[in-house]
Amino acid sequence: MEKEGAIERFRRAIRIRTDWPENVRGDNPSAEALEAAEGPLRAFQDFLDKAYPCFSRVAERRVLSPYSLVYRWPGGASSEDSGGKEGQKTADAPEPEGVLILAHYDVVPVEADKWSTDPFGAEVKEGFMYGRGTQDMKGSLIAVMEAAEELVIRGFRPRQDIWFAFGGDEERSGLQGARNTAAWFAGSGRSQGCGQGRRFSWVLDEGSSVTINQIRGISTPLALFGIEEKGFLSLELAVDQKPGHSSRPPRVQAAVLLARALLRISRRPFPARLSPVVAALFSLLAGVRSRERGGALRPRAVAFRTRLLNILAPLAAPILTFTFRRDPQFLALLHTTVAMTQLEGSAADNVMPSRVRAVINLRLLAPWTVDDAINYITWAVGDERVKLRILGSAFPPVPACPEHGRMAGPGWDTMTKAAAAVFPDAIPLPFIMTAATDSRHYRDLAGGIFRFSPMRLSPADMSSVHGHDERISLENFFLAIRFYTALFELL
Numbered sequence: 001m002e003k004e005g006a007i008e009r010f011r012r013a014i015r016i017r018t019d020w021p022e023n024v025r026g027d028n029p030s031a032e033a034l035e036a037a038e039g040p041l042r043a044f045q046d047f048l049d050k051a052y053p054c055f056s057r058v059a060e061r062r063v064l065s066p067y068s069l070v071y072r073w074p075g076g077a078s079s080e081d082s083g084g085k086e087g088q089k090t091a092d093a094p095e096p097e098g099v100l101i102l103a104h105y106d107v108v109p110v111e112a113d114k115w116s117t118d119p120f121g122a123e124v125k126e127g128f129m130y131g132r133g134t135q136d137m138k139g140s141l142i143a144v145m146e147a148a149e150e151l152v153i154r155g156f157r158p159r160q161d162i163w164f165a166f167g168g169d170e171e172r173s174g175l176q177g178a179r180n181t182a183a184w185f186a187g188s189g190r191s192q193g194c195g196q197g198r199r200f201s202w203v204l205d206e207g208s209s210v211t212i213n214q215i216r217g218i219s220t221p222l223a224l225f226g227i228e229e230k231g232f233l234s235l236e237l238a239v240d241q242k243p244g245h246s247s248r249p250p251r252v253q254a255a256v257l258l259a260r261a262l263l264r265i266s267r268r269p270f271p272a273r274l275s276p277v278v279a280a281l282f283s284l285l286a287g288v289r290s291r292e293r294g295g296a297l298r299p300r301a302v303a304f305r306t307r308l309l310n311i312l313a314p315l316a317a318p319i320l321t322f323t324f325r326r327d328p329q330f331l332a333l334l335h336t337t338v339a340m341t342q343l344e345g346s347a348a349d350n351v352m353p354s355r356v357r358a359v360i361n362l363r364l365l366a367p368w369t370v371d372d373a374i375n376y377i378t379w380a381v382g383d384e385r386v387k388l389r390i391l392g393s394a395f396p397p398v399p400a401c402p403e404h405g406r407m408a409g410p411g412w413d414t415m416t417k418a419a420a421a422v423f424p425d426a427i428p429l430p431f432i433m434t435a436a437t438d439s440r441h442y443r444d445l446a447g448g449i450f451r452f453s454p455m456r457l458s459p460a461d462m463s464s465v466h467g468h469d470e471r472i473s474l475e476n477f478f479l480a481i482r483f484y485t486a487l488f489e490l491l
């Protein structure tokens with residue numbers, strides 16, 4: 001691969017401003033403003049078409065909207081000796097057809113004055129490329145395209161169909177992009193006439209990465225595959241009262257009722273739950289730790305420990321909660337979390353508010369549903385004067401494919417083989433994705449979903465995502481290209 005050319009194409013991708021402008025962020029943007037905002041999304045789609053001419057020649061390309069671009073890279077071998085080999089066939093599901101790689105080309109907005117470089121300048125210095133989207137996630141998307149282009153040039157043809165679905169509004173829940181693309185897939189399968197759509201053996205989206213020094217006490221690099229995803233729910237809590245002059249406050253103030261409600265929520269955390277995925281993760285981490293201390297990573301000991309943890313889960317969950325009480329990263333794997341994110345009263349210091357409101361953001365751990373979580377919060381608050389309302393879109397958790405929890409099943413071997421080729425020192429582990437990804441819209445279309453960004457990231461590397469001075473090391477960019485190359489070669 002010609003490295004300078006790849007870097008140049010990556011820079012061009014960053015320079016297309018696919019952040020969503022402020023004048024279209026409200027509820028009813030004007031048609032002109034919307035069209036102007038969609039321009040760069042279309043420009044990005046066209047850019048891919050021209051920047052990767054060899055891939056574009058062999059792949060079928062469909063633009064469903066400015067928010068959705070789909071490619072089908074046709075497989076070459078017959079279905080008997082390739083497609084669906086790893087896929088799980090069930091009686092009522094249509095036969096899986098190929099695999100699906102997801103990415104998004106929109107980026108979150110920037111506060112340009114807080115950056116030390118131009119956020120859309122794609123400046124390269126000291127081995128890093130700076131710019132909004134370098135990590136989340138144009139870097140991965142461009143790496144996918146670079147790998148595909150290079151393989152096509154080499155004359156490679158996959159055995160099974162590889163589909164790419166790129167979204168233009170992931171950072172705004174994917175409601176026009178991924179959701180519509182998934183609906184399109186569901187209705188466009190070859191067995192459409194029977195009311196069944198297309199299914200994929202497995203889906204790969206952005207997610208956790210190869211982490212270095214992110215888990216306390218463990219220095220071995222860990223390839224964390226997000227096989228389960230937490231749900232998302234924002235709730236507004238509001239208390240109304242008669243507005244008036246603050247020199248004559250009522251005996252019971254709305255702010256006090258709201259504060260009491262928040263306090264009650266904080267005192268009644270969601271119960272801890274040790275899911276099979278987390279049980280496997282903890283067992284493996286214990287194995288990795290003992291290996292670092294001179295022992296061996298014995299698969300049978302890990303399997304035994306996982307079984308034991310699963311049996312003792314109701315007891316182990318609170319013990320682990322106590323053990324990791326100072327570690328938000330682990331607590332998030334054991335609980336539905338509640339973050340108190342917004343608080344609002346009146347606009348002036350001497351005016352009684354007619355309404356006080358707070359917003360809490362929940363990340364739902366399976367099997368909590370949106371309704372169950374609302375019932376739980378209603379019970380925790382225990383005060384009818386506090387009104388609850390869902391804010392924006394809520395999503396239930398996406399549980400893991402059970403076989404993935406046992407580190408097997410559709411795509412597991414392929415994925416870990418590709419990772420081992422590029423990150424030979426990293427140990428693959430099942431993980432729970434605590435943030436939301438576009439892949440949740442595809443939950444009904446896949447035998448399993450992986451959320452994995454093939455890069456080596458330290459906690460410092462992670463902190464620039466959605467922040468100022470977002471950057472990616474060129475080393476990571478090329479690791480990602482190598483990973484997708486290795487992965488496609490296995491398909």
Ligand SMILES: [Zn+2]
Pocket residue numbers: 104136137170206
């Ligand atoms: Zn992203």
